[in-house]
Amino acid sequence: MKVISIDIFDLTPELGNRGIAPICIRINTDAGLCGFGEVGLGYGNAHFAGTGIVRDLGRRVLGRDPMDIEAIWEDLFRNTFWGMAGGTVINAGMSAIDIALWDIKGKALGVPVYQLLGGTCNEKLRTYASQIQFGWGPVKQYLNAPADYAQATQDAIAQGFTAVKVDPLGVTDQGEWVRSTEDGSWRLRGHLPSKVLDLACARVEAMRQAGGHTLDIIIENHAFTDTNTAIQLARALEDFQIYYMEEPVHPLNSRSMREIRDNVNIPLAAGERIFTRWGYRPFLEDRSLQVIQPDFCLVGGITEGKKVADLANLYDCMVQGHCCGGPISTAAAMQIETAIPNFAIHELHSGALKAHIRGLCKYDHMPEDGYYRVPEAPGIGQELSEEAMSKADHYLVC
Known part of the structure; x- marks a missing residue:
């Protein structure tokens, strides 16, 4: 199984920095499984950095086996130059990718992530x-x-x-x-x-x-x-x-x-x-x-x-x-x-x-x-609605 693309959804762009405006991603695989993650910059004054950082980091995930979560995390942390310095934006992008990978892994194995x-x-x-x-x-x-x-x-x-x-x-x-x-x-x-x-x-x-x-x-x-x-x-x-x-x-x-x-x-x-x-x-x-x-x-x-x-x-x-x-x-x-x-x-x-x-x-x-109560569905137990994704500002990493 390989990662083939990443969708980035700026879900409520009209809000800008005037409220909670979540930024979420969907990692897609050649096996038909996908996983959802969220960039934790949907409020405050770093909103538009959220879409940009996934576009930057996401390229390193393309072609990888999504089950190799630890190795991908280490690569983003140690081999992107800025990863080890950390900071809000870098860690937000890493977090979204990581959560989506865990979502895929749980779905692939048929269990919720907490298991x-x-x-x-x-x-x-x-x-x-x-x-x-x-x-x-x-x-x-x-x-x-x-x-x-x-x-x-x-x-x-x-x-x-x-x-x-x-x-x-x-x-x-x-x-x-x-x-x-x-x-x-x-x-x-x-x-x-x-x-x-x-x-x-x-x-x-x-x-x-x-x-x-x-x-x-x-x-x-x-x-x-x-x-x-x-x-x-x-x-x-x-x-x-x-x-x-x-x-x-x-x-x-x-x-x-x-x-x-x-x-x-x-x-x-x-x-x-x-x-x-x-x-x-x-x-x-x-x-x-x-x-x-x-x-x-x-x-x-x-x-x-x-x-x-x-x-x-x-x-x-x-x-x-x-x-x-x-x-x-x-x-x-x-x-x-x-x-x-x-x-x-x-x-x-x-x-x-x-x-x-x-x-x-x-x-x-x-x-x-x-x-x-934690959802018992495989993965993280939550996905974006089709309507929300269709209305979002959309970016594709492929």
């Missing part, structure tokens, strides 16, 4: 409602008032979720996303002004009251804070029984992360902007992170993601896959999370509730009563 990773460790995947500050429903909002945060929390609980995540600093007191403000009135570095800290605490307090003491609340910082302001926020929130705090500081600075960990009583998490074992190594060795959050469409795919998870297990560190993309991203994460003993919880981003994302996939997998 090839060691079988079942977790029959059900506890799932949390992610990014409550955008509301919890089919329409994206920027929530401002604490009462609105309480209502979004109640909406998630009504669907069976027992854990939620919120960025209490991400929306300003004017109801704007923090990255859109330019006048410095909503300062998040150096020292948090009283109005910022008070509103953040009021929002989290409202969520705690809405959910009671059994609800797990995850705090998202998006690395908007620095070492000082992260410590300031964490100390103010400690009494609200925070499950863990995500990206409190620059995601590649393990010393700053460790300083925060030494000064607060909240576990720390990060990982969506950390790549490969080499990237995670300092955070695990100095125990600055208690939960790692690899995005399997960015970290190096399933091949590297499983190794990162196993390395984390050596340091008693839990794993929560980062999911902020399309349906292929979710499917890949579930395959690994099902197979690892140090699984923490699964992320369901508020963007995944939106019709334009759910409509991209052949199978509309959603959690039941706050839990996912």
Whole structure:
């Protein structure tokens, strides 16, 4: 069996950088089998690099046996010059190719990928409602008032979720996303002004009251804070029984992360902007992170993601896959999370509730009563719909 071509689908190009716009690939073989992967650049400001990197790396995969996943990964890592330097774009392209190859292998052998990773460790995947500050429903909002945060929390609980995540600093007191403000009135570095800290605490307090003491609340910082302001926020929130705090500081600075960990009583998490074992190594060795959050469409795919998870297990560190993309991203994460003993919880981003994302996939997998079950279909258990592929901007590597 040989790889004969790679299709690249920019699935919602009209969104550009204004929302989640997934970029997926399909690797085709001369045996008629195909596999789907996702480039983890469907949000932020690297969107168009996603199609380009697969066009570059994909040429090295043509003519290869898709079953030789480890050898192909090593070739992309060591023989492309930029592979060992890593970075967001390179690793995103490698990840998409790797996931698609695992999808082919599972289909060729007639088993779901998690069976090839060691079988079942977790029959059900506890799932949390992610990014409550955008509301919890089919329409994206920027929530401002604490009462609105309480209502979004109640909406998630009504669907069976027992854990939620919120960025209490991400929306300003004017109801704007923090990255859109330019006048410095909503300062998040150096020292948090009283109005910022008070509103953040009021929002989290409202969520705690809405959910009671059994609800797990995850705090998202998006690395908007620095070492000082992260410590300031964490100390103010400690009494609200925070499950863990995500990206409190620059995601590649393990010393700053460790300083925060030494000064607060909240576990720390990060990982969506950390790549490969080499990237995670300092955070695990100095125990600055208690939960790692690899995005399997960015970290190096399933091949590297499983190794990162196993390395984390050596340091008693839990794993929560980062999911902020399309349906292929979710499917890949579930395959690994099902197979690892140090699984923490699964992320369901508020963007995944939106019709334009759910409509991209052949199978509309959603959690039941706050839990996912991994699909039992061969491969990763998910494919793009024919309609989504027909409407996408399309590139072909052959």
